[in-house]
Amino acid sequence: MRTWRVLIAGFGTVGRGAAERLVAARSELAARGCDVRLVGVLDPAVGSVVCPQGLAPERLLSMVGQGARLTEYPGAEAVADLSDALDRIDVDVLFEATPTDLTNGGVGLEHVRAALAAGVHVATTNKGPIALRHAELAELARERGVQLRAEGTVMSGTPVLNLAEVGLAGAGVHSFRGVLNGTCNFMLSEMESGRSYAEALAEAQRLGYAETDPAGDVEGHDAAAKVVILANLVLGAELTLEDVRREGITGLDAGRLQDDAALGYRWRLVAEARREGERRHAAVAPVRLPSSDPLAALTGPGNLLVFETEALGSVSIAGPGAGRAATGHALVADLVAIHGGAGR
Amino acid sequence: MRTWRVLIAGFGTVGRGAAERLVAARSELAARGCDVRLVGVLDPAVGSVVCPQGLAPERLLSMVGQGARLTEYPGAEAVADLSDALDRIDVDVLFEATPTDLTNGGVGLEHVRAALAAGVHVATTNKGPIALRHAELAELARERGVQLRAEGTVMSGTPVLNLAEVGLAGAGVHSFRGVLNGTCNFMLSEMESGRSYAEALAEAQRLGYAETDPAGDVEGHDAAAKVVILANLVLGAELTLEDVRREGITGLDAGRLQDDAALGYRWRLVAEARREGERRHAAVAPVRLPSSDPLAALTGPGNLLVFETEALGSVSIAGPGAGRAATGHALVADLVAIHGGAGR
Numbered sequence: 185m186r187t188w189r190v191l192i193a194g195f196g197t198v199g200r201g202a203a204e205r206l207v208a209a210r211s212e213l214a215a216r217g218c219d220v221r222l223v224g225v226l227d228p229a230v231g232s233v234v235c236p237q238g239l240a241p242e243r244l245l246s247m248v249g250q251g252a253r254l255t256e257y258p259g260a261e262a263v264a265d266l267s268d269a270l271d272r273i274d275v276d277v278l279f280e281a282t283p284t285d286l287t288n289g290g291v292g293l294e295h296v297r298a299a300l301a302a303g304v305h306v307a308t309t310n311k312g313p314i315a316l317r318h319a320e321l322a323e324l325a326r327e328r329g330v331q332l333r334a335e336g337t338v339m340s341g342t343p344v345l346n347l348a349e350v351g352l353a354g355a356g357v358h359s360f361r362g363v364l365n366g367t368c369n370f371m372l373s374e375m376e377s378g379r380s381y382a383e384a385l386a387e388a389q390r391l392g393y394a395e396t397d398p399a400g401d402v403e404g405h406d407a408a409a410k411v412v413i414l415a416n417l418v419l420g421a422e423l424t425l426e427d428v429r430r431e432g433i434t435g436l437d438a439g440r441l442q443d444d445a446a447l448g449y450r451w452r453l454v455a456e457a458r459r460e461g462e463r464r465h466a467a468v469a470p471v472r473l474p475s476s477d478p479l480a481a482l483t484g485p486g487n488l489l490v491f492e493t494e495a496l497g498s499v500s501i502a503g504p505g506a507g508r509a510a511t512g513h514a515l516v517a518d519l520v521a522i523h524g525g526a527g528r
Numbered sequence: 529m530r531t532w533r534v535l536i537a538g539f540g541t542v543g544r545g546a547a548e549r550l551v552a553a554r555s556e557l558a559a560r561g562c563d564v565r566l567v568g569v570l571d572p573a574v575g576s577v578v579c580p581q582g583l584a585p586e587r588l589l590s591m592v593g594q595g596a597r598l599t600e601y602p603g604a605e606a607v608a609d610l611s612d613a614l615d616r617i618d619v620d621v622l623f624e625a626t627p628t629d630l631t632n633g634g635v636g637l638e639h640v641r642a643a644l645a646a647g648v649h650v651a652t653t654n655k656g657p658i659a660l661r662h663a664e665l666a667e668l669a670r671e672r673g674v675q676l677r678a679e680g681t682v683m684s685g686t687p688v689l690n691l692a693e694v695g696l697a698g699a700g701v702h703s704f705r706g707v708l709n710g711t712c713n714f715m716l717s718e719m720e721s722g723r724s725y726a727e728a729l730a731e732a733q734r735l736g737y738a739e740t741d742p743a744g745d746v747e748g749h750d751a752a753a754k755v756v757i758l759a760n761l762v763l764g765a766e767l768t769l770e771d772v773r774r775e776g777i778t779g780l781d782a783g784r785l786q787d788d789a790a791l792g793y794r795w796r797l798v799a800e801a802r803r804e805g806e807r808r809h810a811a812v813a814p815v816r817l818p819s820s821d822p823l824a825a826l827t828g829p830g831n832l833l834v835f836e837t838e839a840l841g842s843v844s845i846a847g848p849g850a851g852r853a854a855t856g857h858a859l860v861a862d863l864v865a866i867h868g869g870a871g872r
Binding site for chain 2: 205208209212213216335340341342343346347350351352353354355356478481494495496497498499500501502503504509510512513516517520521524525
């Protein structure tokens, strides 16, 4: 049995989902020889604490559920930030689950850099650092002999990056296409069933799929970040967000979608990239698909990704693209991969 | 860079496919620090040889293509069998690709046992040893500190076992259902399009999907073996082939399938297993599905598997279920997993 000392940065939906999954998966992880000790949680909204003897995830969840500050946890020590935490205690793995900032990476990028520099493995669900600075961070991880994992940045906990990294290793993946933004897919499904764009958006917001400011989803920024991450990690590209031809769903007319649906076509926000020799092409755009296309069959908030490979032809994976348990699971799966890669 | 000395047992379609993939994936593997030296090939039909300095896969393929015996390979030493080979040279990984024997495991079972006992990692595409003796073999692998991997036993190189082992680790997989026999699915697709059972079988044989004796496919034995493998490896069950309720497609009437297709239903040979507390249920049987079911949408020889999980809900993966390159790839992907698990 190996004990991994984990620190969670960001204790909102994703961080709490990870804590819940650590509880739910405890015996399954133990059966793999993987024991987890949660040694710290950082979040300005609920309090930042460390405790080298370990914090019980159940108790942390119960405290935040009751509106208590984590600094009241018996025996825990308040800390100012990640640097302060890393100065005070030993950490093996950082779960980075702060909100995504696609402009400059924000605090998530600072966290990932600081952890890797300190020789700490990183599992992150934060698209910012990976979409903006993957090459630099991967190099830093290599130098320090630790892993940088980001399963939760694309399709939440649906294990697409692990699939590509190990299962498709050596298969010659040359392109991918998918539906990677569940909010847009839900809205398009609603629109082709008769709702207007405004009604579909309001329904997505009511159900918690879309933010109050939906621009990140409906203008394709979120999907573009995922294309960059997949292209760079899976196709070995070195793309930036500016390299992705991006068009959102805001210009689509619901009447047109309904007419096309009657003719057997479905509009989907398709995210794709392709390697052609040394060239890489990447795009996010609404595409009119025949109903026989697997992407057309996907309705609602789910995600679907199809890899095109030399050895296997098409391999597709479908699953949730968001959700507390699903995204929390991504961090646990990354931990299992780190555990496996360390040699058992 | 770590060099892995690989021996291939069985140099028919799958073994040759693996050799081809080792050539095609050489630079991709090298980029992961994984170098492969093919130190032996065993096959009574084309000759069994070892060569500690390494055999060029291209040359082996060219020789068998021209009908030459591998014992003519310059500098290679003829061997009688696997024990003889392991006595003469050092081997790190066995690729076991002999034909499946679901009665008693056949030579494949002997190979896997002997290799593990000698401290050699095993990657196998042979369903026999895994469906019949997984618990015993996995225990032997643990004792000897080596890995036993079997990606190619289910859905050929479509990485379903890796997906479950790492990507879904801790996700709480409680059941799965899928279409795991491409021959039957091709025949059912043909029958619902107007062909008789006999015509569909003849077409499957013409295209190389079905054997001359198709019983293993059409009576559900092949799918049942895959259910046992998935249930034991993914659900932690300890099933035997006798525990699977098995019904093939031989009793299906093409007229009925066509009538049902007109009503929006599709018949599929569904392979499934479920964990309920300490109980495990497993079955292979033709099922009439509504056309909205993802398994209904699968036509032709492809495979599709849906895992039901606590953290992620449904996660599905689709890809080829057979084929030379696809099955050969499975062995390469298993090697990459062994390489990763050894710590880089």
